[in-house]
Amino acid sequence: MSVESSSHSETVTIDTVREAVAKLLPRYRLALEEFARIESVSWPSFDQSQVQRSAEFVAGAASALEIFDGGVAIVHAPMGDSTELGQPAVIARREPKNGAPTVLLYAHHDVQPPGDESNWETPAFVPTQKGERLFGRGVADDKAGVISHLAAIEALFTIDPETPLGLVLFVEGEEEYGSPSFANLLKDQRHLLEADVIIVADSGNWSTEIPALTVSLRGNATLKVTVRTLDHALHSGMFGGVVPDAMMPLVRILGRLHNEDGSVAVPGLTSSSAPVPEYSEKTLREESGLLDGVSPVGHGEFLDRIWNQPSITVIGLDAPATSASSNTLLPEASAMVSLRVAPGQDAQAAAGVLAEFLAQNPPLGAQVEVEIVGSGSAFKMESTHEVVGRIKSSMKAAWDVEPVDIGVGGSIPFIADFVEEFPGAVVLVTGIEDPDTRAHSPNESLHLPTFEKAIITQAHFLAGMGAASAHPAG
Ligand SMILES: [Zn+2]
Incomplete structure (x- = not known):
């Protein structure tokens, strides 16, 4: 032996x-x-x-x-x-x-x-x-x-x-x-x-x-946000410019999620800190296929952004497809929002923070409903x-x-x-x-x-x- x-x-x-x-x-x-x-x-x-x-x-x-x-x-x-x-x-x-x-x-x-x-x-x-x-x-x-x-x-x-x-x-x-x-x-x-x-x-x-x-x-959470402004669809020529369609407040809500540099703008979503290896912008561009002229999002070391910071991505929208679109004010629109949770934060707590942020101060007083679809730690x-x-x-x-x-x-x-x-x-x-x-x-x-x-x-x-x-x- x-x-x-x-x-x-x-x-x-x-x-x-x-x-x-x-x-x-x-x-x-x-x-x-x-x-x-x-x-x-x-x-x-x-x-x-x-x-x-x-x-x-x-x-x-x-x-x-x-x-x-x-x-x-x-x-x-x-x-x-x-x-x-x-x-x-x-x-x-x-x-x-x-x-x-x-x-x-x-x-x-x-x-x-x-x-x-x-x-x-x-x-x-x-x-x-x-x-x-x-x-x-x-x-x-x-x-x-x-x-x-x-x-x-x-x-x-x-x-x-x-x-x-x-x-x-x-x-x-x-x-x-x-x-x-x-x-x-x-x-x-x-x-x-x-x-x-x-x-x-x-x-x-x-x-x-x-x-x-x-x-x-990182942990994850998925949330569905639904916005309603009308009890039925309207002709956009008859009422456009005087009552809001559902997409108007929805895009404003989604627009609040990120800062100008693309980093997450939701207070209460925390970051972690840990040393990260060197990873250059050139490698990032090669490995991700980022197009010429398009800038990365967020701040700090690249791997710090991926490993230690939260991120938010809109991964789906329920709205008419462009091929089926018509001159209509939409009464309702929904988006699926995916959150990556930084290590150290409880995923359910993070989902709660994001749900509250999505629902608060609804633009134009629109009706906003947020559902936490799932989360993982x-x-x-x-x-x-x-x-x-x-x-x-x-x-x-x-x-x-x-x-x-x-x-x-x-x-x-x-x-x-x-x-x-x-x-x-x-x-x-x-x-x-x-x-x-x-x-x-x-x-x-x-x-x-x-x-x-x-x-x-x-x-x-x-x-x-x-x-x-x-x-x-x-
Ligand atoms: Zn596996």
Whole structure:
């Protein structure tokens, strides 16, 4: 056994881990391809038997490891307050020994719909390698996350068959569909999910050369604002210029949402503060496709705007299409407003602040109705627990370069559910994606060397945790 009892970063040598992972990798690469052929789209309009098949695939692979003495189960929970059940999740548990901690490894086995197949250069559900990348729907998000957990666990037991570490593999089946039964699942299966450390493998790295720990995610909220001015439509020649149509106050309300520079003008929506890496306007223009002459919005460092500040976007309007327009004063018009909530602010509170702002001082006394359609919480890792340093030193060892802390402008609301249900656990958000992964888009792909490094990182982390609890440093 290559485990020593010296200080924790040295307890397991990275070469031992690399060797163990290299031996397992060809088999897990094939498993990933087989897994990615299963069209496990969790949307109700797709064939749901495929989601069941992918859950069975995960359960089978977990059972084959023969280390889960607490069992491997496929479980369902009701969605929200309804009696309808959500998609199948897989939970496998191994109890810790001698007071060692338990690490929960999270990923999801469902995938986004493929979208228009004609936009794919290779078939979405036929994993195809080109150069260092494997293309296909879900090969990265998040089937590589699932496989990286399985491979890291097998590597751990190759390196240290006697590890006292407790382990939970938790693979959800509806993340892409908004995890409607997730909160209930956590409550129902609490006894199986109890853990000290939660590793979420569903985020990305700074690049294919530099690993990252995701330390913040913005939350989100969606609000619908409806404006009414008349009890029926009117001829614009008869009454135009004397009574307002609904669009007039609506555009004024929407116009209040931003300052002149495009930053959010709603008092009470807070920002967070955290250092951000360098990101130039040139890169921003290239990556976003911003047109010549159009200026970016907001102020501060670009990544600070995306990671640490709120943003508001009007994402839909209910008004006649231009092709169906006529000379009419509209009695009613609606807009859908999407809010990204800065880390550190409660999403429901932020939605309330925005709802009040939209409804206050209605222009021309128009009737304004605001509905909060939904919200998801932000995440901010504030922990200084030693496992944070430990995962970073495993990243450094596996990648041979210092990792960076990143924020993410998007949202993974289920992480807040974890934090709420297990307030004592440290949540580490990692992932196998890189900036070219194109998760959710056509031609999604996995960078294969990144996949290997992610497995090495995790195996090194788990082996180190196990060794440290078997031989606590004096
Ligand atoms: Zn994902």
